[in-house]
Amino acid sequence: MLNIAETLHTWCLAPRPFALATVVRVTGSAPLPVGTSLAVDTDGHAAGSVSGGCVEGAVYELCRQVLDEESGPVRTRFGYSDDDAFAVGLTCGGELDILVQRIDPAHQPPLLHGLLAVATGEPAAVAQVVDGPPHLIGRTLSVSGHAPSLNGTLGGEHEDQAVVAQIRAHLAASRTGLIGIGADSATCPERLSLLIHVNAPRPRMLIFGAVDFAAALSQAGAFLGYRVTVCDARPVFATAARFPYADEVVTQWPHRYLETASLDTRTAICVLTHDAKFDIPLLTRALTLPVAYVGAMGSRRTHQERIRLLRAAGVSEEHLARLRSPIGLDLGARTPEETAISITAEIIAHAHHRSGTPLTRSDGPIHPTHAPPAPMHH
Template sequence: MLNIPDTLHHWCEERRPFALATVVNVTGSTPLPPGTSLAVNAAGAVVGSISGGCVEAAVYELCVQMLADGGAPARARFGYSHDDAFAVGLTCGGEIDVLVQLIEPETQGHLSAALKAVMAGRSTALAQVVQGPLPLLGRTLHIDAEGRGTYHGTLGDERVDRSVATQASAQLRAGRTACVEVGGGGTSPQHLVVLVHVHGSRPRILIFGAIDFAAALSEAGHYLGYRVTVCDARPVFATRARFPYADDLIVEWPHRYLEHTEVDTRSAICVLTHDTKFDIPLLQRALGLPVGYVGAMGSRRTHEQRLALLRDAAVPQTQLTRLHSPIGLDLGARTPQETAISIVAEILAHTNRATGLPLSLGTGPIHRP
């Protein structure tokens, strides 16, 4: 449900009841992952999507019925229809389980708190019971970035709350929305399946070198939801007019900036300067950091010269193998805009452990678990 925080937060602030449909389990190839939601308010306004269009109309009707009846939360399953391609079903061949529930903002303080945190850009997790005793189905518990929750029997009793909060905190650190199981043992007789919705801070893309290719890459990174940083030691090039899509515009020697800025395993570093006085000290630092991607622009000849200089600087071979250079996928790109697409395509493929090959050449499900 954290895929539509702005509208849900607005409805909660106005105390508007709404029906919420959430994907809680997927099997096979499906368009959208668990945690994705669609919501409908009493006026019939709809926000979000759970299947990319395949079953939206049917889920909308379930939400309208939930608003009219005010019934208990219920699960529904949608899958591919072999008999009628136009029947309600997922034409991609997978199956999804959807939990539909009525949200009364005045009694859903945990949901409101989580949405408020997301709107403020803070890392947060929202645990939602998606399988268990009917009185607990759909209940939520908000856990903040420090792992703090409210333990007053929100999900059944205090022991269950603490167990869920512990597991939700682990999912928040990993930055991954997933289902967890709690209870059913000595600590708690009630067995629950809880979907932990995770909203983390935006991953970073750090672009070094304030050139035309960097301007196009900053726009592409912004479009994909990255926090975009552009850094160059030359103030005449690193200007806001040239980089309107950069969240952070830094005038500093690249390696010095990288020494004191914060990165993590989701961060992507793109070195576009192809100037050895900038590249070598920067890549020495970048390749030793626990970041997700390091790429450098330049010809194959430049790449070989760069590797030689990095070896001379005693950069270990294990680190050199992390370098994506020449940067980007082979798309035949020539313009800055085309090159930006090739770079972000490589970042996405590397991040998702995908091949980067045409889907027409592959087999099996298109959407991976």
């Protein structure tokens, strides 16, 4: 639901009842992940998507029905129909379980609290019951990351404590996903399935080297949802005017900036200076950090010399193996814009443990069931 958090927050403040359809289970290939939502308000306005178009019409009508009849939550499944190519279903061959529920903002303060945190940019998580006893389905609990506190209840202290521990773990990992609790005396006598929606701060992209390639890459990174920093030791080049898509432009020696930068396991580090006096101190540090990606620009000759200097600086073979250099996928890129696409394509492929091979030359699933989440803002 956090893909439409700002719209839902506006509807909650109105307050305006709406129907919320959420993807709670995906089997096989499907265009959108678990947690994605479509909502319909009492005026028939729609926001979001659950399938990228395949079953939107049917889900929209189901939302209108649930909203008009003021009925309880409805869970339904959509899949591919072999008998009728034009039947409502997923032509991609996957299956989606959709939970549709009526939301009355006046009686859903936990949901409102979670949406407010997301709308104001705070890290937050909302747990939504998607399977279990009928009186609990659709109920929500929310936790804000800056000042962790529980909003909402499942009706019992044991259940709430068990869910909050899971919510905080998912929030720390920046991961949306399903959990199961209950069926034991320590938590809850009845089995519950909850979908934890997580809104994490934007992942960071650190671009070192205030060059034309950095300008194009900062635009591509911003488009993908990264919080982009451009850093260069030369003040004449490191200016905000040259990098309008960057969230910040820093004038500092790269390795010194990296020593104090706030990073996490989603961070992408792109070194575009191809100047040893900047690159070697920077990469010596960067390759030891628990970040998602470290890439460096340069020719193959530059790469070989860079590896020699890094070894001389004491960088281990294990850490050297993490370096993506020359940076980017082999797309034949020449212009800064093409090179930015090459680099971001490699970052995406690396994040999902994929090869970057054209889909026409592969026969595996396009969207693996257990693929790790992409490092994009929800």
